[in-house]
Structures are given as C-alpha cells and as structure tokens.
Amino acid sequence: MDLHRGSLAVTPEVRELHDGLERHGYVADPAIATALFLATDLRKPLLIEGDAGVGKTETAKVLAAALGTELIRLQCYEGLDAATALYEWNYPRQMLRIRLAEQAGREATETESAIFGRDYLLERPLLRAITRVEGPPVLLIDEVDRADDGFEAFLLELLSDFQVTIPELGTIRAVHVPYVVLTSNRTREIGDALRRRCLYLYIEHPDFEKEVRILRRRVPEASGELAGEVARFVQALRRRRLAKVPGVAESIDWTQALVRLRRAHLDEEGVTATLGCLLKDRHDLQELSPGTLGPMLAEARKGSPS
Ligand SMILES: Nc1ncnc2c1ncn2[C@@H]1O[C@H](COP(=O)(O)OP(=O)(O)OP(=O)(O)O)[C@@H](O)[C@H]1O
Ligand SMILES: [Mg+2]
Structure with a gap:
C-alpha cells in the first residue's frame, strides 16, 4: 500500500x-x-x-x-528467571578480590561491601x-x-x-x-x-504487493518477474492446508536459492530442487505432488513472459 x-x-x-x-x-x-x-x-x-x-x-x-x-x-x-534476565554477580572477579584482600590482610566486612558494588555487577x-x-x-x-x-x-x-x-x-x-x-x-x-x-x-502474512516489495528489497539480485512469481506461488501455498505455512523468511530464502541456481523463472525442475527452502515438513512436501505443482506454477507465471 x-x-x-x-x-x-x-x-x-x-x-x-x-x-x-x-x-x-x-x-x-x-x-x-x-x-x-x-x-x-x-x-x-x-x-x-x-x-x-x-x-x-x-x-x-x-x-x-x-x-x-x-x-x-x-x-x-x-x-x-528474573535473575538471569536482570543481573548476575561477577563471581570469578569477586573471588579474585577476596583472595587478594586475604593476602593483604584486609577486614572481611570491607571486602564484602566492595564485592557487592556496581563494579561487580554483570548487567543482563x-x-x-x-x-x-x-x-x-x-x-x-x-x-x-x-x-x-x-x-x-x-x-x-x-x-x-x-x-x-x-x-x-x-x-x-x-x-x-x-x-x-x-x-x-x-x-x-x-x-x-x-x-x-x-x-x-x-502482523498478518503480507499480501502479494507487499511480499513483492519485501523480496525486491531483501533480494535485490532477483528480477521483478521472479519476485512476482515467487510471491504469487507462496500466496497460493498459504491458502493450502499445511502443517507449517511459509513466512516471509522462507520466501526470502527461496528467492535467494533460485537466484543462486540462476533460475530466472519458476519451473518444475527448479522448484522441486529448492522446495526445502520453503516447506519444512514432510507431509507439506507431499502435498505438492507433480499433479498440483503444475497448475500452481502455471498460475504463478501468469503475467510473466514465457
Ligand atoms: N516487512 C518486512 N520488510 C522487510 N523484511 C521483512 C519484513 N517482514 C519480514 N522480513 C524479513 O523476514 C525475515 C523474518 O522476519 P522475523 O525474523 O522478524 O520474523 P518473526 O516474525 O520474528 O519470526 P519468528 O516467529 O520465527 O521469530 C527476516 O529476514 C526479515 O528481515
Ligand atoms: Mg522472531
């Protein structure tokens, strides 16, 4: 928008x-x-x-x-727990200070007040x-x-x-x-x-236009056409019943993979080889049998010159 x-x-x-x-x-x-x-x-x-x-x-x-x-x-x-998220005492440093104080024969109370000061606090x-x-x-x-x-x-x-x-x-x-x-x-x-x-x-999954913009921003090497095809394919995938719906992170990874493999467009061979960037569940991979993949690819490539 x-x-x-x-x-x-x-x-x-x-x-x-x-x-x-x-x-x-x-x-x-x-x-x-x-x-x-x-x-x-x-x-x-x-x-x-x-x-x-x-x-x-x-x-x-x-x-x-x-x-x-x-x-x-x-x-x-x-x-x-709260302590881990807030602070910890720097135990090794406190021990060192105690040993040095003992060697120097200093009072224990003096050492105690020193080792529980801000200098010995590890801020989390x-x-x-x-x-x-x-x-x-x-x-x-x-x-x-x-x-x-x-x-x-x-x-x-x-x-x-x-x-x-x-x-x-x-x-x-x-x-x-x-x-x-x-x-x-x-x-x-x-x-x-x-x-x-x-x-x-x-935050919802992005719509088609927003996803294309994200892909173009995050994977500038990808052409506008490839970004459009990826976004259209991923949008269609999100409408299917999947165990793990791919997020933006996955569509970015997938686009990067396609670019690395020098794919200018989505085709059955390239998609099959890289589907693991997009789907992270065995049953979801099985959802995309060649019978369903073909029409989805045709749909995703609509608008791109063949
Ligand atoms: N609107 C956006 N613009 C640019 N990049 C985006 C946008 N949304 C997501 N991304 C990219 O998508 C990837 C995933 O985003 P992020 O890690 O913030 O997701 P998340 O919602 O925190 O996921 P999780 O629930 O797995 O922690 C990141 O690489 C991020 O840069
Ligand atoms: Mg997160």
Whole structure:
C-alpha cells in the first residue's frame, strides 16, 4: 500500500517513522507504522503477535535503527528467571578480590561491601535497558510466550515501575524509560494483565504487493518477474492446508536459492530442487505432488513472459 496516498490516520509523524523504517530496509504499512509511532509516543510496550516469519522481531530491530538508538534483546525461553534476565554477580572477579584482600590482610566486612558494588555487577538485558544513560533504547523481549507465567508476572511489575530492587544495592530506577517491544508466537496465551498493559499489533502474512516489495528489497539480485512469481506461488501455498505455512523468511530464502541456481523463472525442475527452502515438513512436501505443482506454477507465471 502506498502510505503517501493511503490512510487518513497517517499523520506527518507516522509518515516520518514509516519512511525511517523503509530507509532501513523494512517494508512497513500504515498499521505497523502507526502502532510503532503510538507505542513510542505514548511510551507504552507494544505486543506483536503473528505467525512465524512474518517480521515481528525485525520490527523491533528496525525501529531501533530508525530511532538511531541501541537495540537490547532479551530472548525468552522456558525456565528463564528474573535473575538471569536482570543481573548476575561477577563471581570469578569477586573471588579474585577476596583472595587478594586475604593476602593483604584486609577486614572481611570491607571486602564484602566492595564485592557487592556496581563494579561487580554483570548487567543482563533488562537492567541494561533501564540503566542506559545515552537515551532510551529499544528493549525487545522476544518470544515472551516461551517464558513461564512466573516470569510474565515479574515482567508486568518491571513494565509498570521501571525499577528493580537488588537486595545488596537497593532500588535502581530507570534512567530513561525504554521503548519496549514484546513478540509472541502464541505457543502459550499471554495473560490478560500483560496484554492490558501493552498496545497490540497483529502482523498478518503480507499480501502479494507487499511480499513483492519485501523480496525486491531483501533480494535485490532477483528480477521483478521472479519476485512476482515467487510471491504469487507462496500466496497460493498459504491458502493450502499445511502443517507449517511459509513466512516471509522462507520466501526470502527461496528467492535467494533460485537466484543462486540462476533460475530466472519458476519451473518444475527448479522448484522441486529448492522446495526445502520453503516447506519444512514432510507431509507439506507431499502435498505438492507433480499433479498440483503444475497448475500452481502455471498460475504463478501468469503475467510473466514465457
Ligand atoms: N516487512 C518486512 N520488510 C522487510 N523484511 C521483512 C519484513 N517482514 C519480514 N522480513 C524479513 O523476514 C525475515 C523474518 O522476519 P522475523 O525474523 O522478524 O520474523 P518473526 O516474525 O520474528 O519470526 P519468528 O516467529 O520465527 O521469530 C527476516 O529476514 C526479515 O528481515
Ligand atoms: Mg522472531
């Protein structure tokens, strides 16, 4: 969609952010640019959901680039706990300090207060995000659905107060409130309390035009015709019943593979050889028997000179 002719809700500020995202290689649309603008302007966390490979993580990366700030990423996983996400004590350095103090015959209490000071603290992403002095960073809390409920409750508290208490040091308040982007693939439902605190953006698979633009941007070596054929083929594929629907990531990989194999157009031989870039499930590969592939290829090549 052409943003400059597009939606009524697009203000000059949204347009400016949209253009910044585009300058950094991201093909944005009014919905994405508006959600990012509001999240940064209202300083509210933005929760982004959508299928795998639709560009959720990339949104946060490119937002940081467009704002000219640092991206701090916390990758969530099962078992991630607050301590690991916040800080750890630099244990080897503390031990070294203790040994040196013992050799020098210093008082144990003096050593103890020293080794629990800021110099011995290893800041992990969440603490780093609130102590950055140069300005607010973009804090990406990626795949928050993979973390447990307990971690989500802790996040909720952090995102309300932007302060943390370290028993040995006291309370540390945010120097600047970071821009926060959370992503989820919905492997677990995010709780209502966290949802309520965030603005929400659902990224759909791109439509044909947007996908062509993404492919042209990400694989500039591909001709417009090839990008069009790939996009048309992938769009048709997404309408089929598949176990793993290909995302933008897969269509980019596939286009790159076709270019590397010097395929100017989609044909049965080239597609069969490279289908593993696009489909990552055995049953999905079987879906595309020669009987179904032929008509899909013919459809995808419509509009391209033969
Ligand atoms: N709108 C876009 N403009 C340019 N590139 C895009 C766009 N959307 C996705 N991409 C590209 O597609 C790939 C996948 O994007 P990304 O990793 O952000 O997806 P994701 O939604 O986070 O996937 P997952 O759920 O698997 O983590 C990246 O290489 C990214 O650069
Ligand atoms: Mg991601």
